[in-house]
Amino acid sequence: MIIVRDAYKSFNGNQVLKGLNLEILEGEMFALIGRSGLGKSVLLKHIIGIMKPDTGDIFVDEQNVGSLHGKQLEAMRRKFGYLFQEGALFDSLTVFENVAFPLREKTAMKEPEIKDRVFVELEHMGLKKDAHKYPAELSGGMRKRTSLARAMIMQPSIMLFDEPTTGLDPIIGQSILNYIQLCHRRLGFTGIIVTHDVPRVFTIVQKIAMMDDGRIIINGTYDEIVRQGNPAFQQFLSGSIDGPLHYV
Amino acid sequence: MFISCIRGLGRGALGVLEMLGSYGMFLLTAFFWLFGSPLKFRRVLEQIIFIGVKSTVIVLLTGAFTGMVFALQVFYALSKFGGESLLGPTVALSLIRELGPVVSALMITGRAGSALASEIGIMRITEQIDALEIMAVNPYRYLVVPNVVAAVVSFPLLGAFFSMIGIWGGYLVGVKLLGVSEGTYFGEMSNFVEMKDITMGITKSLSFGLIVSWVCCYKGFFTEFGAKGVGKATTQSVVISSVLILIWDYFITSISL
Numbered sequence A: 001m002i003i004v005r006d007a008y009k010s011f012n013g014n015q016v017l018k019g020l021n022l023e024i025l026e027g028e029m030f031a032l033i034g035r036s037g038l039g040k041s042v043l044l045k046h047i048i049g050i051m052k053p054d055t056g057d058i059f060v061d062e063q064n065v066g067s068l069h070g071k072q073l074e075a076m077r078r079k080f081g082y083l084f085q086e087g088a089l090f091d092s093l094t095v096f097e098n099v100a101f102p103l104r105e106k107t108a109m110k111e112p113e114i115k116d117r118v119f120v121e122l123e124h125m126g127l128k129k130d131a132h133k134y135p136a137e138l139s140g141g142m143r144k145r146t147s148l149a150r151a152m153i154m155q156p157s158i159m160l161f162d163e164p165t166t167g168l169d170p171i172i173g174q175s176i177l178n179y180i181q182l183c184h185r186r187l188g189f190t191g192i193i194v195t196h197d198v199p200r201v202f203t204i205v206q207k208i209a210m211m212d213d214g215r216i217i218i219n220g221t222y223d224e225i226v227r228q229g230n231p232a233f234q235q236f237l238s239g240s241i242d243g244p245l246h247y248v
Numbered sequence B: 001m002f003i004s005c006i007r008g009l010g011r012g013a014l015g016v017l018e019m020l021g022s023y024g025m026f027l028l029t030a031f032f033w034l035f036g037s038p039l040k041f042r043r044v045l046e047q048i049i050f051i052g053v054k055s056t057v058i059v060l061l062t063g064a065f066t067g068m069v070f071a072l073q074v075f076y077a078l079s080k081f082g083g084e085s086l087l088g089p090t091v092a093l094s095l096i097r098e099l100g101p102v103v104s105a106l107m108i109t110g111r112a113g114s115a116l117a118s119e120i121g122i123m124r125i126t127e128q129i130d131a132l133e134i135m136a137v138n139p140y141r142y143l144v145v146p147n148v149v150a151a152v153v154s155f156p157l158l159g160a161f162f163s164m165i166g167i168w169g170g171y172l173v174g175v176k177l178l179g180v181s182e183g184t185y186f187g188e189m190s191n192f193v194e195m196k197d198i199t200m201g202i203t204k205s206l207s208f209g210l211i212v213s214w215v216c217c218y219k220g221f222f223t224e225f226g227a228k229g230v231g232k233a234t235t236q237s238v239v240i241s242s243v244l245i246l247i248w249d250y251f252i253t254s255i256s257l
Helices: A040-047 A070-076 A097-104 A112-123 A141-152 A171-185 A222-228 A231-238 B004-034 B041-079 B084-125 B126-136 B137-178 B181-193 B195-221 B226-256
Strands: A002-011 A014-024 A029-034 A055-060 A079-082 A158-162 A190-194 A208-210 A213-219
Touching: A002 A040, A014 A040, A014 A055, A014 A213, A029 A040, A029 A055, A029 A112, A040 A055, A040 A158, A040 A190, A040 B004, A040 B084, A079 A141, A079 B126, A097 A112, A097 A141, A097 A190, A112 A158, A112 A171, A141 A171, A158 A171, A171 A190, A190 B041, A208 A222, A213 A231, A222 A231, B004 B137, B004 B195, B041 B084, B084 B126, B084 B137, B084 B181, B084 B195, B137 B195, B195 B226
Parallel strands: A029 A190, A029 A208, A079 A158, A158 A190
Antiparallel strands: A002 A014, A002 A055, A208 A213
């Protein structure tokens, strides 16, 4: 379970989080939507402990992330998988080596076992025949799938997806969402997807939250939010310029 | 006007102190991970190949020509007072104590130090370092420590190669070209070169290895965003490393004399 309680964060005087509150239940798939550049990725980095809030608390499985250091923080991070917007693949390693990396670094598994496990994961992602390729040789979709395979290989209990379909065509974007859904069914992790890919992402999540001006302004299931007829949500869905949400 | 000047000076001084503190903390953290956790031998070996093995050709080439031109110049100077017999020891002492460590360090900085800074810088701006942290892999242990160890191992070896090939280059010019006898060249050399001279060369190379890897890793690690940021980090890492090599060289030489 993830709880964000009254989190504030500013960068050089620019307030990004302004008393943000959020609760995500265990095993839940959660979409975090909102205008670009308003702190959704920053929130993910707070949850995983790369950034710390100026004030407020973030709890992951009842542990206050802000108070963890050293081995405790390392142990907490082991619960996480993270899909970066641009993949963040190690460009000097092949697809196989990228996916094998966490196993080689963080487990005592023997090489044959690692090989088997990596190939199983690559098979899931449809990348088995591309195992020898370097990230520079991959298409955008393949890079995302490799990154997804690397995030999944440690079988995380919490997955954070930072704009998993940005920059991909609609078909490949849908295939990535399908992979995410398959992985969720297989591993049962708690997932947070930061995305602008609406309404498509609503098919794979149980709850949606909308962030604006450093706070959560809408939170609930898709049906609940639609019933409320929130104008900000309607504007975001339709992509209209006119409405309560303004250009940043 | 006067007050704003004082404020400017104060801001500048604070900026310098902050920067020095940041460099210091970076090195301390690297040492903490160096001595506080098992060394990643495979990564160290990869970096020895990158920093050391791949710099060998350029170091040998520059070493040979440095020795050759140095022998020419020294012969010219010594012949003014009939001291040609001192060509061997002069070449050897200069190379072992000074030119070998310094010039080889400058060459490695240009070849490997710049690549190191840009590689780590690109890892920073493409979130690869964040990815390491998220996978609970400490970036100091994985990136910085292997480079520091590899540099500290490689620099003395390459410095020794430089001096060796330089002495051989001096031999070619002095003995084969200018007619100094082979016995005089090497005989006088063994009379004048002492163990402390060799130790001095190795000490210099070790410290240059530490300085270069420290500065280049730091600049890459804290690079600013974008291609321009990486370019700036790379240039600064080479310039700062080279200047520090020359400054440190003066101090270490003056202390030991």
